[in-house]
Amino acid sequence: xxxxxxxxxxxxxxxxxxxxxxxxxxxxxxxxxxxxxxxxxxxxxxxxxxxxxxxxxxxxxxxxxxxxxxxxxxxxxxxxxxxxxxxxxxxxxxxxxxxxxxxxxxxxxxxxxxxxxxxxxxxxxxxxxxxxxxxxxxxxxxxxxxxxxxxxxxxxxxxxxxxxxxxxxxxxxxxxxxxxxxxxxxxxxxxxxxxxxxxxxxxxxxxxxxxxxxxxxxxxxx
Amino acid sequence: xxxxxxxxxxxxxxxxxxxxxxxxxxxxxxxxxxxxxxxxxxxxxxxxxxxxxxxxxxxxxxxxxxxxxxxxxxxxxxxxxxxxxxxxxxxxxxxxxxxxxxxxxxxxxxxxxxxxxxxxxxxxxxxxxxxxxxxxxxxxxxxxxxxxxxxxxxxxxxxxxxxxxxxxxxxxxxxxxxxxxxxxxxxxxxxxxxxxxxxxxxxxxxxxxxx
Numbered sequence: 001x002x003x004x005x006x007x008x009x010x011x012x013x014x015x016x017x018x019x020x021x022x023x024x025x026x027x028x029x030x031x032x033x034x035x036x037x038x039x040x041x042x043x044x045x046x047x048x049x050x051x052x053x054x055x056x057x058x059x060x061x062x063x064x065x066x067x068x069x070x071x072x073x074x075x076x077x078x079x080x081x082x083x084x085x086x087x088x089x090x091x092x093x094x095x096x097x098x099x100x101x102x103x104x105x106x107x108x109x110x111x112x113x114x115x116x117x118x119x120x121x122x123x124x125x126x127x128x129x130x131x132x133x134x135x136x137x138x139x140x141x142x143x144x145x146x147x148x149x150x151x152x153x154x155x156x157x158x159x160x161x162x163x164x165x166x167x168x169x170x171x172x173x174x175x176x177x178x179x180x181x182x183x184x185x186x187x188x189x190x191x192x193x194x195x196x197x198x199x200x201x202x203x204x205x206x207x208x209x210x211x212x213x214x215x216x217x218x219x220x221x222x
Numbered sequence: 223x224x225x226x227x228x229x230x231x232x233x234x235x236x237x238x239x240x241x242x243x244x245x246x247x248x249x250x251x252x253x254x255x256x257x258x259x260x261x262x263x264x265x266x267x268x269x270x271x272x273x274x275x276x277x278x279x280x281x282x283x284x285x286x287x288x289x290x291x292x293x294x295x296x297x298x299x300x301x302x303x304x305x306x307x308x309x310x311x312x313x314x315x316x317x318x319x320x321x322x323x324x325x326x327x328x329x330x331x332x333x334x335x336x337x338x339x340x341x342x343x344x345x346x347x348x349x350x351x352x353x354x355x356x357x358x359x360x361x362x363x364x365x366x367x368x369x370x371x372x373x374x375x376x377x378x379x380x381x382x383x384x385x386x387x388x389x390x391x392x393x394x395x396x397x398x399x400x401x402x403x404x405x406x407x408x409x410x411x412x413x414x415x416x417x418x419x420x421x422x423x424x425x426x427x428x429x430x431x432x433x
Contacts, residue, residue: 020243022244023243026244028237030237030242033363033367035239035421036424037235037237054364109388117384117387120380121384151261155261159240159263169327169331169374173374173378173381173382174384176312177307178388178389179312180311181296181298181312181385187300187303196324200327216239216242219242219261
């Protein structure tokens with residue numbers, strides 16, 4: 001199954017007695033746009049400001065990464081409350097409106113007996129946003145308090161957060177499709193409710209938090 | 223202290239973009255992938271016949287794009303009331319409800335970004351295929367890597383499936399051609415982005431811009 005050759009990398013890694021050699025220690029920068037390896041000389045700043053290959057601006061670490069990520073995370077943590085407490089969808093049945101929150105929608109699936117779908121929606125709209133916010137704050141705290149344990153697991157967790165970020169949009173897409181398809185006039189129709197906007201906000205803000213965070217920061221001083 | 227890394231040529235070095243580990247690049251053949259030895263992140267994976275395959279798949283996906291987004295996906299039928307909708311209609315219908323921000327995000331992630339991403343892949347691979355290297359290629363490559371994250375056709379597909387399962391007790395669902403075009407578009411888009419070898423594309427662009 002696995003056709004990836006296990007390479008013996010030990011001979012390619014240089015250890016200088018203290019730890020691994022990183023690009024920053026060696027004065028080598030990676031372009032964030034095209035992943036070109038560039039030499040950055042001069043201790044205080046960089047000789048090159050823009051990547052000669054793709055034109056992206058070059059920094060050893062993403063500028064103000066921690067501050068920006070904290071700001072976005074706190075925004076997301078505030079938005080989570082209206083997103084989960086306000087109704088996300090309004091179902092009109094014979095012109096009688098009935099509001100339901102995200103959690104009520106999930107409970108509806110479980111009552112119906114569609115456990116699989118209930119679990120998928122629960123994972124996408126409650127577990128993933130919660131996991132993203134707590135996961136990135138855990139990594140930020142571990143950078144701040146210099147907890148140097150389980151770095152590999154934290155790196156894996158961050159990659160997982162980057163990967164699952166988009167999947168929270170699932171609930172919004174379901175509402176989009178439902179309100180478009182269930183429009184039978186007076187018989188029944190579905191409309192979005194305010195929490196949809198807050199929830200989209202949570203998704204967008206946490207995705208930007210994952211983009212602004214620089215995972216190299218947690219490996220520094222290692 | 224002079225280490226071997228300081229004496230080697232810079233083109234032989236690799237820096238991990240997730241943990242900044244610096245190491246000498248081994249030779250990675252087609253069919254193999256290189257992972258960072260410290261943090262385990264995926265670094266590079268050369269693809270077989272990358273330019274031709276990417277070009278062919280992006281043309282296929284562009285042909286599928288219009289029918290997939292404009293032909294109705296399904297028809298919902300209850301007590302003689304019929305409602306059929308395409309991906310595009312769903313966005314317009316959402317816009318009419320007054321949720322500007324949400325409908326904008328849905329329009330971007332399910333309609334505009336997939337199209338822009340496919341057009342960028344098409345233009346880039348076409349230029350490389352024709353050995354024509356205009357100045358906008360690096361810019362297009364950077365736009366592509368930004369947009370790739372915000373394009374959510376796969377999530378939309380799961381959204382369609384959840385909608386079907388949610389409603390199949392209540393209404394009669396008839397699948398239209400749009401559903402099959404959309405499934406095809408999703409699969410081909412996925413294939414075209416996996417067949418794209420970014421390292422190869424970048425090194426080809428660089429060679430020409432220096433020459």
